[in-house]
Amino acid sequence: MKNLSKSKKYFIISLILTLIMGCTTKNNFYTGDDDLEANENFSVINTILLPVAILGIVAIAYGANQGSSNNSSSYSSSCNGSYCNENAAWDYLPGSAQYRCRATSNGQFVSSTYCSSQYKQDNWS
Numbered sequence: 001m002k003n004l005s006k007s008k009k010y011f012i013i014s015l016i017l018t019l020i021m022g023c024t025t026k027n028n029f030y031t032g033d034d035d036l037e038a039n040e041n042f043s044v045i046n047t048i049l050l051p052v053a054i055l056g057i058v059a060i061a062y063g064a065n066q067g068s069s070n071n072s073s074s075y076s077s078s079c080n081g082s083y084c085n086e087n088a089a090w091d092y093l094p095g096s097a098q099y100r101c102r103a104t105s106n107g108q109f110v111s112s113t114y115c116s117s118q119y120k121q122d123n124w125s
Contacts, residue, residue, distance in 0.1 A: 011058065079104045081123025088114035092122035 079102070083089035088110050090099045101115035102108065102124060 014054075077107060077124045079107075079123050080125050081121060083115075083118050083121075083123050086118070089123035090115050090118060090120050091124040092120075 077091075079089055081089055084104050086104060088101050088103050091102045092099050099115075099120045099122075101110050101112045103110045103114075107124075
């Protein structure tokens with residue numbers, strides 16, 4: 001647990017405490033004898049579903065955070081071709097077998113008109 005961030009540690013501790021406490025059939029936390037007097041019983045299903053729901057929400061939030069951080073960061077490839085000193089350069093995308101024009105400053109796709117005077121070659125790695 002040394003390598004985990006502080007927020008991940010808190011999350012794991014919270015999850016463990018949630019699992020230990022459990023839930024009642026009326027969706028309250030199980031506290032013992034007081035719940036039995038109020039005609040609430042310990043529910044294994046609710047106890048399992050609560051941390052699953054929490055994990056789902058955290059996974060969605062984490063995924064959304066990763067998606068937004070990927071959009072704000074620069075393109076991971078770098079321009080290394082003969083047109084990299086231009087404002088834009090062609091990039092060959094083998095998955096779609098087509099060339100796309102990218103801005104050399106940030107790797108974002110731009111209009112093909114920026115690369116129209118260039119020979120189509122792969123300038124990106």
